[in-house]
Amino acid sequence: MTADSALDLDALRSRVARAVDDVRASAPLAPAITNAITMDFVANAQLAVGGSAAMVYLPEEAVALAQAGGAFYVNMGALLPTHRESIPAAARACRDLGRPWVLDPVGIGIGGLRGAVLDELAACGPAIVRANASEVIALAQAWGAADAVAGTGRVRGVDSADAVDDAARAAAALARRTDGAVAVSGEDDLVTDGRVAVRVAGGSPLMARVTGFGCSLGGVAAVYAAVADPLTAAVAASAHYAAAGTAAEARAAGPASFKVAFIDALFNLTAAEIAANPLTIEEVRS
Numbered sequence: 001m002t003a004d005s006a007l008d009l010d011a012l013r014s015r016v017a018r019a020v021d022d023v024r025a026s027a028p029l030a031p032a033i034t035n036a037i038t039m040d041f042v043a044n045a046q047l048a049v050g051g052s053a054a055m056v057y058l059p060e061e062a063v064a065l066a067q068a069g070g071a072f073y074v075n076m077g078a079l080l081p082t083h084r085e086s087i088p089a090a091a092r093a094c095r096d097l098g099r100p101w102v103l104d105p106v107g108i109g110i111g112g113l114r115g116a117v118l119d120e121l122a123a124c125g126p127a128i129v130r131a132n133a134s135e136v137i138a139l140a141q142a143w144g145a146a147d148a149v150a151g152t153g154r155v156r157g158v159d160s161a162d163a164v165d166d167a168a169r170a171a172a173a174l175a176r177r178t179d180g181a182v183a184v185s186g187e188d189d190l191v192t193d194g195r196v197a198v199r200v201a202g203g204s205p206l207m208a209r210v211t212g213f214g215c216s217l218g219g220v221a222a223v224y225a226a227v228a229d230p231l232t233a234a235v236a237a238s239a240h241y242a243a244a245g246t247a248a249e250a251r252a253a254g255p256a257s258f259k260v261a262f263i264d265a266l267f268n269l270t271a272a273e274i275a276a277n278p279l280t281i282e283e284v285r286s
């Protein structure tokens with residue numbers, strides 16, 4: 001990117017710092033339908049960054065919270081029969097209200113219910129898709145956003161079988177399809193709106209040794225989506241996670257103490273420290 005381009009790195013860092021400050025000043029509510037395995041971590045991460053959390057299962061309650069929140073989070077990690085109704089209801093309510101919502105299609109490809117729900121979500125335009133590389137490739141294929149992609153898109157349970165770079169083309173195509181941002185997580189995260197791609201380095205390998213880092217990153221992305229545009233919000237969430245992961249690793253003896261130190265670091269890092277996390281930006285060649 002050139003110095004006078006619309007989105008250079010300094011401008012992006014400023015936007016990230018402002019998003020961090022705005023969240024801490026306004027405590028936006030980012031309600032969620034999310035899985036029971038990692039629900040506690042999602043809520044605590046949302047609170048630690050300065051947001052407000054509320055989780056529901058039922059369709060009527062999901063619509064009520066879509067109206068009440070600044071952005072909504074849908075995580076498909078472990079579906080129950082009620083999610084057949086509640087997830088599309090929440091997404092449709094957000095679309096009709098012009099409310100940003102974030103999708104984590106955890107475990108896409110397992111069984112038939114996830115596919116049926118995702119078919120309904122295709123018309124509801126998530127502001128941010130946040131997922132690991134295999135999930136991004138599989139969603140791009142499911143939503144007809146990518147005909148030729150690298151990688152397998154085969155999710156091994158809920159973990160990725162693909163590298164972040166293998167999902168780069170699918171992520172850009174998916175972002176253009178949703179007119180939003182797509183955040184691919186891994187050793188380095190890749191965030192794209194289909195025009196630019198931002199790489200977020202840092203973090204720790206211990207983040208892959210505790211369940212819920214991806215789910216809670218999605219919940220935090222929804223908090224940021226309440227105060228910032230989708231690309232800025234997704235970068236702010238990934239940069240906040242990477243900076244906190246780097247800080248927590250220095251204090252941790254293993255996965256359990258790492259999770260505790262990580263939530264403390266989410267809370268304690270300054271906006272300047274988060275915005276200073278290693279980032280690079282490049283134009284997407286389509």
Ligand SMILES: Nc1ncnc2c1ncn2[C@@H]1O[C@H](COP(=O)(O)OP(=O)(O)O)[C@@H](O)[C@H]1O
Nearest residue numbers: 132185186187202203204205207208213214241
């Ligand atoms: N090896 C790693 N090094 C640094 N950060 C990592 C690593 N693995 C995962 N992360 C971070 O952990 C978080 C969750 O990513 P990931 O494990 O890919 O998600 P998921 O749990 O959905 O598969 C992201 O913030 C990502 O950057």
Ligand SMILES: Cc1ncsc1CCOP(=O)(O)O
Nearest residue numbers: 037077158211212213214215
């Ligand atoms: C283990 C597991 N099983 C179904 S959902 C889930 C949590 C996945 O969380 P994350 O993708 O954040 O590690």
Ligand SMILES: [Mg+2]
Nearest residue numbers: 106158214215
């Ligand atoms: Mg995940």
